[in-house]
Amino acid sequence: MFRQMESAGLQDLHFWQDPDTGLQAIIAIHDTFRGPAIGGCRFITYPDTAAAITDAIRLAKGMSYKAALAGLPHGGGKSVIMKPSGLYDRNRLMRSFGHFVESLNGRYITAMDSGTQISDMDNIAVNTRFVTCTRDMGDPSPSTAQGVFAGIRASVKFRFGISDLHNIHIAIQGLGHVGYALAKLLHNAGARLTVTDIDAQKVARATAEFNAVAVEADAIYDVAADIFCPCGLGAIINAETVNRLNCAIVAGSANNQLADDRQGENLWKRGILYAPDYLINAGGLIFVALQHARHHDRAIQLQVAGIYDSLLELYKHAAADQSPTNSIADLRAETIIRQASMEAHQAA
Numbered sequence: 533m534f535r536q537m538e539s540a541g542l543q544d545l546h547f548w549q550d551p552d553t554g555l556q557a558i559i560a561i562h563d564t565f566r567g568p569a570i571g572g573c574r575f576i577t578y579p580d581t582a583a584a585i586t587d588a589i590r591l592a593k594g595m596s597y598k599a600a601l602a603g604l605p606h607g608g609g610k611s612v613i614m615k616p617s618g619l620y621d622r623n624r625l626m627r628s629f630g631h632f633v634e635s636l637n638g639r640y641i642t643a644m645d646s647g648t649q650i651s652d653m654d655n656i657a658v659n660t661r662f663v664t665c666t667r668d669m670g671d672p673s674p675s676t677a678q679g680v681f682a683g684i685r686a687s688v689k690f691r692f693g694i695s696d697l698h699n700i701h702i703a704i705q706g707l708g709h710v711g712y713a714l715a716k717l718l719h720n721a722g723a724r725l726t727v728t729d730i731d732a733q734k735v736a737r738a739t740a741e742f743n744a745v746a747v748e749a750d751a752i753y754d755v756a757a758d759i760f761c762p763c764g765l766g767a768i769i770n771a772e773t774v775n776r777l778n779c780a781i782v783a784g785s786a787n788n789q790l791a792d793d794r795q796g797e798n799l800w801k802r803g804i805l806y807a808p809d810y811l812i813n814a815g816g817l818i819f820v821a822l823q824h825a826r827h828h829d830r831a832i833q834l835q836v837a838g839i840y841d842s843l844l845e846l847y848k849h850a851a852a853d854q855s856p857t858n859s860i861a862d863l864r865a866e867t868i869i870r871q872a873s874m875e876a877h878q879a880a
């Protein structure tokens with residue numbers, strides 16, 4: 533486990549179990565050099581504890597990179613609650629998790645993630661202040677969608693030299709919280725949409741509301757479009773799908789889109805512009821971090837809109853450097869984190 537932590541650059545890993553509620557949870561703190569670690573809480577079924585630990589560590593590191601590039605005064609953290617196999621009381625489980633978060637004294641701030649919802653955050657908040665996405669704060673997904681929309685505009689500007697999305701053809705994979713909100717923004721901006729989801733009802737809603745064309749889930753990779761927009765699962769760009777993509781740009785909300793770093797290089801070699809996932813989807817993190825710090829809505833909107841400039845600037849840097857965009861983004865995030873770590877060590 534220490535080897536795993538070392539290779540991810542993880543600061544600390546915490547475990548908690550509460551026999552009374554059945555809670556078994558893990559909090560991974562990647563770093564606190566730039567401020568408290570922040571990141572969502574997953575509530576999903578894991579095959580075993582090792583898989584949950586690996587997920588928490590990998591996701592915490594990703595949150596550090598995201599916070600660093602978004603210029604937020606936070607490190608990255610992530611928590612996972614192992615979904616019990618038997619009967620359990622969800623509200624009590626979440627309240628117990630609140631004690632776990634509180635025990636870290638503000639080194640980690642939690643938020644919604646896969647499998648958790650606003651009511652869970654309300655229950656967590658019964659026992660800790662270090663929680664976001666409660667009923668009075670709301671869901672970060674609309675901000676994530678706004679940020680991806682800004683990032684798509686920046687990508688179109690860089691790739692095609694045009695400032696509007698009229699008639700730009702976008703293939704969206706996944707019409708959940710972010711995908712649906714994003715489809716609405718894109719449709720209103722005049723884009724043409726091809727969509728897919730494994731949930732037929734979501735597809736039916738998008739075809740009716742946005743005049744979108746529907747395709748089967750696996751066919752989305754082959755759609756001849758300007759932009760492929762992954763808003764469903766992670767690791768969807770792999771050695772097989774990368775060669776099927778028939779687009780000029782990949783820009784979407786999904787976390788960990790590249791199955792491995794080599795796929796960023798493969799996209800680059802194919803002349804496909806890739807918007808690094810943790811840069812383009814940072815709107816939700818910006819929302820939760822600034823809400824937690826009690827910033828006004830306007831300040832949040834402005835910072836989310838700033839994803840346009842950040843991405844455009846990164847594209848220019850990558851082009852000048854003749855490097856894949858994901859490598860440039862990683863390098864930048866690592867430099868920011870290393871710098872903060874050096875400053876923290878000098879001050880100590």
Ligand code: NAD
Pocket residue numbers: 672673674676705706707708709710711728729730731734749763764765766785786787813814816817
């Ligand atoms: P969600 O669960 O609401 O939506 C995901 C959608 O993808 C669902 O409708 C699901 O049916 C669909 N889907 C799953 N497998 C699919 C497949 N094989 N093909 C097509 N569709 C499939 O999740 P969300 O909150 O909308 O997040 C979407 C992605 O964006 C995730 O990767 C998430 O980690 C990432 N993300 C979300 C936020 C946020 O604020 N919600 C922030 C940053 C990143």
